[in-house]
Amino acid sequence: MKWFDGESYIEIDTPLAFNFAQCLVFLGRSEQENLHRITDGYLYKLLKFDEEFVLCKIGCKPNSMHIDFPLTSPSKDTRENIAVYLWEWFDLERGLSSFYKMAHKDTILQPLAQKYDGLRMIGMPDLFEALVWAIIGQQINLTFAYTLKKRFVEHFGGAKRFPINAYA
Numbered sequence: 098m099k100w101f102d103g104e105s106y107i108e109i110d111t112p113l114a115f116n117f118a119q120c121l122v123f124l125g126r127s128e129q130e131n132l133h134r135i136t137d138g139y140l141y142k143l144l145k146f147d148e149e150f151v152l153c154k155i156g157c158k159p160n161s162m163h164i165d166f167p168l169t170s171p172s173k174d175t176r177e178n179i180a181v182y183l184w185e186w187f188d189l190e191r192g193l194s195s196f197y198k199m200a201h202k203d204t205i206l207q208p209l210a211q212k213y214d215g216l217r218m219i220g221m222p223d224l225f226e227a228l229v230w231a232i233i234g235q236q237i238n239l240t241f242a243y244t245l246k247k248r249f250v251e252h253f254g255g256a257k258r259f260p261i262n263a264y265a
Contacts, residue, residue: 098189100180107176109162109183114193116215117157123219129243131250132226146171146178153179162187188217 099110111117118138125135134141140155149172154165162183171179184190200210221227233245 098180098184100184102173102176102180104173104176105170106163106165107180108158109164109180109189111157111161111187111189112192113160114197114215115187115189115217116213117162119213119216120187120219123216127239127243129240129247131247144179144182146175149175151175151179153183155183182222185222186220188220191218 101108121135121138121140124130124133124140132142138156140153142153142155144151144153150169151166151171152168154167156163156165164179164183197210197214200206221230229249230242230246233242233249235242
């Protein structure tokens with residue numbers, strides 16, 4: 098992982114096969130999502146490391162993700178933890194060249210690989226979130242699963258309110 102620490106922001110180098118806009122489409126598939134927000138091409142995610150809450154405003158530049166911290170300036174260790182978290186969340190370690198090589202030869206996969214070029218396997222680096230979603234996601238449909246997830250997070254999870262428009 099190659100990244101730059103600008104103290105008030107960080108930048109993470111992304112692989113060539115990375116399309117931030119495609120990832121935002123995937124992450125924005127439900128209006129009921131309450132663990133992040135997408136506004137004006139930016140992804141807002143509140144992260145907690147130890148007892149430190151950090152709002153991340155995640156955008157994209159050519160060949161890198163740019164992360165601003167609109168509310169607070171996190172500690173150096175927390176900035177590094179954020180870089181690692183985002184690297185894992187967006188699956189930036191995985192090389193996709195062999196997949197694209199194979200997909201472009203396949204008549205079924207070729208149009209899909211072209212349509213979703215650069216979409217990564219968005220993960221869930223938080224074990225608790227992954228387990229909860231694995232259970233809730235088995236419900237009748239995704240709309241109901243998102244409703245359950247929203248209620249669960251609102252009842253049992255921590256929260257921090259902030260006006261996104263103030264940081265856009």
